[in-house]
Amino acid sequence: MKTFTKRVVLGMMAATMLTPAVALADDFSLEGKTVTWIVGFKEGGGTDRLTRLLQSKLSEHLPGNPDVIVLNKPGGGSVTAANDFQANAPADGTTLIMASTSTFLPVLLGASVAKYDPNEWEAVAGFARGATMFGIADQIGAKGNGSDARTDYEGMEKASIRFGLETPISAEMLDLVAMNLLGIDARVIFGLSSKDAEAAFQRGEMNMNTDNTRSYLKDFGDDPKVVPVWTYGVIDESGKLLRDPDLPDVPTFPEFYEAAKGDAPSGLGYTLQQNLMNAKVMISKAVMLPKGTPDNVQQIYIDALKAVVADPAVAEKLPREIGSMPVNFGEATQRAIELGTAMDPAVRDWANEFLQANYDASLD
Structure with missing residues (x-):
C-alpha cells in the first residue's frame, strides 16, 4: 500500500513538474x-x-x-x-x-x-540540394555513358581529365577527395570561380565539372555529349543513402566506387568524403x-x-x-549538421596529408 501511494505521489509530482512546459507550449504566441x-x-x-x-x-x-x-x-x-x-x-x-x-x-x-x-x-x-560530377563523355572515357559505372571508371582511369575550381579548401574538396579515393588522376586548375569553371567547361577547356543537380539538368540535361558519372545522393531520415531523385539512373558515389573497385568505400578518406557530402548536399x-x-x-x-x-x-x-x-x-537536420561540421582528429590528419601531398595546401 505504501509503495502504491508513493508511486501515485511521484506520478502527481511528475505531472506537476511537466505542467509549466505543456502550458508554455499551449500559450506560446508571437502575436x-x-x-x-x-x-x-x-x-x-x-x-x-x-x-x-x-x-x-x-x-x-x-x-x-x-x-x-x-x-x-x-x-x-x-x-x-x-x-x-x-x-x-x-x-x-x-x-x-x-x-x-x-x-x-x-x-x-x-x-x-x-x-x-x-x-x-x-x-x-x-x-x-543534389550535386553531381559530370564530363564530356568521349574526353573522359565514359563509354558506359553514366549507366555502366565499371566501364566509365575504366575509361576515366586512362583519360586526361581537366577539372577547374577556385581553391582546394572549399566545398569542391568533396570532388577532389572522391577522385583521389577512386585513383583518378585529374589535372586540377585552381583560381576559377564556379562560374568561371562552368564557362571553361562549356568552351571545352575543362572536360569534367561539378554542379548542383538542378543546374546540371538545366544546362546539360539534353546534351548528348555530356554525361553524369556519379551523384552524391541524399540521406533519408533513417540515415540511408539514396540516389538523387532528379538523377535516379545515375549511381551514387559509393555505388560508383564499389562497381569500380569491387568493395564498398571505407577508411578515413571516405569518412572525410561523407563529412563534406553532408556539408555540401544535406x-x-x-x-x-x-x-x-x-x-x-x-x-x-x-x-x-x-x-x-x-x-x-x-x-x-x-x-x-x-x-x-x-x-x-529537426533531428535529421541536426544529425546532418553534426556530420557536416565535426571532423575527427584522425580524419583531419588525413585531410592535411592529402592536401599537402597533392596541392601544397593545409587546413592549419
Whole structure:
C-alpha cells in the first residue's frame, strides 16, 4: 500500500513538474511581434530566394501570425551573420537564420573566422540540394555513358581529365577527395570561380565539372555529349543513402566506387568524403534557431515549416530552388549538421596529408 501511494505521489509530482512546459507550449504566441529571419547574403541569391519563398507563408503557420521579415547581412560568405547570430540572437522565437554550406564548411574545416558552433543552435529544417560530377563523355572515357559505372571508371582511369575550381579548401574538396579515393588522376586548375569553371567547361577547356543537380539538368540535361558519372545522393531520415531523385539512373558515389573497385568505400578518406557530402548536399540550406531556444518553440517552428513546404503555393515553386530533394526536419537536420561540421582528429590528419601531398595546401 505504501509503495502504491508513493508511486501515485511521484506520478502527481511528475505531472506537476511537466505542467509549466505543456502550458508554455499551449500559450506560446508571437502575436504583435516581429520575427526576423537573417540571411548572410545579398538579396537575390539562392539562399535569399529560398528564404523569401518560405517567408511568404511562415506567418500563417506560427501562433499569433507575427510579421516575418528577412534581414540580409552579407559578409564573409555568411560568416559575419553567423558570428552575430551566435553572439546576439535572442532565444525567444523571434530570430531565425538561414544557414548554408558556406556557413557550415568553415566550422568543419576549422577556420578561425568562424566564431560560432551550429551544433549549439536548434535545427528546424534542412534543404538538401543534389550535386553531381559530370564530363564530356568521349574526353573522359565514359563509354558506359553514366549507366555502366565499371566501364566509365575504366575509361576515366586512362583519360586526361581537366577539372577547374577556385581553391582546394572549399566545398569542391568533396570532388577532389572522391577522385583521389577512386585513383583518378585529374589535372586540377585552381583560381576559377564556379562560374568561371562552368564557362571553361562549356568552351571545352575543362572536360569534367561539378554542379548542383538542378543546374546540371538545366544546362546539360539534353546534351548528348555530356554525361553524369556519379551523384552524391541524399540521406533519408533513417540515415540511408539514396540516389538523387532528379538523377535516379545515375549511381551514387559509393555505388560508383564499389562497381569500380569491387568493395564498398571505407577508411578515413571516405569518412572525410561523407563529412563534406553532408556539408555540401544535406545542409545546403538550413533553418536554425539560436542556442537556448526552448524545445517547445523549436517544435512549433518545425511544425510550421512542415506546413509551409506542404502549402501548394510553396510546393509548386520549391523544386526551382532545391530540385526534388526531400526536406529534412529537426533531428535529421541536426544529425546532418553534426556530420557536416565535426571532423575527427584522425580524419583531419588525413585531410592535411592529402592536401599537402597533392596541392601544397593545409587546413592549419
